Amino acid sequence: MDEPVLLTGAGGRVGQAILRGIGDDYEWRLLDREPLPAAKVPAGVTDADRYVADITDERAVREAVADVGAVIHLAGDPRKTAPWDSVLRNNIDGAQVVMRAAAEAGVERFAFASSNHAVGGYETEDRTPDLYRPDDDYRLDGTELPRPGNLYGVSKAAGESLGRFYHDEFGMSVVCVRIGNLTRDHPPREYERGQAMWLSHRDCAHLFDRCLRADYDYEVVYGISNNDRRYYSLERAREALGYDPADNSADYTFEGKPKDDGDSDTDGEYVDDPDVTTDDTPAEPNFPTDPDAPSDGA
Numbered sequence: 341m342d343e344p345v346l347l348t349g350a351g352g353r354v355g356q357a358i359l360r361g362i363g364d365d366y367e368w369r370l371l372d373r374e375p376l377p378a379a380k381v382p383a384g385v386t387d388a389d390r391y392v393a394d395i396t397d398e399r400a401v402r403e404a405v406a407d408v409g410a411v412i413h414l415a416g417d418p419r420k421t422a423p424w425d426s427v428l429r430n431n432i433d434g435a436q437v438v439m440r441a442a443a444e445a446g447v448e449r450f451a452f453a454s455s456n457h458a459v460g461g462y463e464t465e466d467r468t469p470d471l472y473r474p475d476d477d478y479r480l481d482g483t484e485l486p487r488p489g490n491l492y493g494v495s496k497a498a499g500e501s502l503g504r505f506y507h508d509e510f511g512m513s514v515v516c517v518r519i520g521n522l523t524r525d526h527p528p529r530e531y532e533r534g535q536a537m538w539l540s541h542r543d544c545a546h547l548f549d550r551c552l553r554a555d556y557d558y559e560v561v562y563g564i565s566n567n568d569r570r571y572y573s574l575e576r577a578r579e580a581l582g583y584d585p586a587d588n589s590a591d592y593t594f595e596g597k598p599k600d601d602g603d604s605d606t607d608g609e610y611v612d613d614p615d616v617t618t619d620d621t622p623a624e625p626n627f628p629t630d631p632d633a634p635s636d637g638a
């Protein structure tokens with residue numbers, strides 16, 4: 341792709357996983373409401389390509405999407421306990437502003453960071469914990485209706501609907517990636533659910549790379565690694581995008597140690613960033629700390 345790619349929420353965990361993996365492969369515009377330290381910015385991204393703006397700021401967003409070929413939209417409140425006023429503003433209104441600006445600007449491809457929490461309601465008492473185990477064959481494949489288990493999940497389902505609308509009305513290619521649980525270097529420790537939906541950093545970068553290169557109309561796919569434990573199908577991501585994940589939480593012990601040191605996800609080619617932790621906690625959280633965040637999620 342010759343045109344620049346706009347990455348919103350570039351300073352966060354997912355944004356940094358993408359930039360560390362494919363930061364050298366595209367011309368980027370980076371948008372975040374927090375200024376990005378130099379260590380979080382790939383070489384070659386000029387000051388003019390860095391936007392410190394809120395995604396609800398229509399004017400700033402219109403300026404950032406002008407002449408871009410694709411958008412990866414990550415910015416938002418990622419907390420599963422986020423209150424309604426925050427998800428309404430950051431996740432729903434924010435997605436609407438970014439998608440509308442992109443569609444009106446003629447952007448070709450739009451990747452939206454949806455979440456496992458858009459379908460968390462399928463994890464019913466009678467299905468869990470079996471669902472999280474390798475011998476269970478229950479699968480969600482992206483054709484099911486959203487079934488959020490919290491208001492954060494509701495906001496992600498709303499973003500998926502906005503994507504459907506902007507695809508149908510404007511012809512913009514939209515892919516909604518229901519991201520599982522991104523952690524660096526190892527799957528979430530001693531956390532069956534997290535290991536079933538682990539997304540390694542290198543698979544994350546590869547998946548969004550495919551979102552930028554593949555031809556699709558409107559898609560809902562699951563963003564997880566090739567885990568033996570899983571209840572999300574990877575079929576659609578493979579077929580529609582050409583996603584071919586390299587990692588598997590089964591290659592690690594339940595405590596998160598690599599069983600074989602040869603092929604663990606110890607990427608970090610682009611920069612050894614002291615701000616990016618090896619767990620799933622942002623170094624500088626931009627929302628209040630989540631009191632319910634699992635301590636075993638790292």
Ligand SMILES: NC(=O)C1=CN([C@@H]2O[C@H](COP(=O)(O)OP(=O)(O)OC[C@H]3O[C@@H](n4cnc5c(N)ncnc54)[C@H](O)[C@@H]3O)[C@@H](O)[C@H]2O)C=CC1
Binds near residue numbers: 371523
């Ligand atoms: N980390 C994970 O495992 C998962 C993440 N996701 C989704 O991926 C996206 C990124 O998540 P993370 O990187 O983990 O979150 P994060 O909190 O680490 O990063 C989010 C970034 O977006 C920026 N941001 C937040 N609200 C903004 C606004 N109104 N305007 C401009 N910038 C804003 C923040 O400053 C931050 O740099 C979110 O939409 C989240 O819901 C979905 C499922 C799993």
Ligand SMILES: O=C1O[C@H](COP(=O)(O)O)[C@@H](O)[C@H](O)[C@H]1O
Binds near residue numbers: 534620637
């Ligand atoms: O959407 C998200 O999901 C992941 C995984 O959820 P969890 O309930 O197993 O922790 C979460 O870590 C991330 O912060 C969130 O944005």
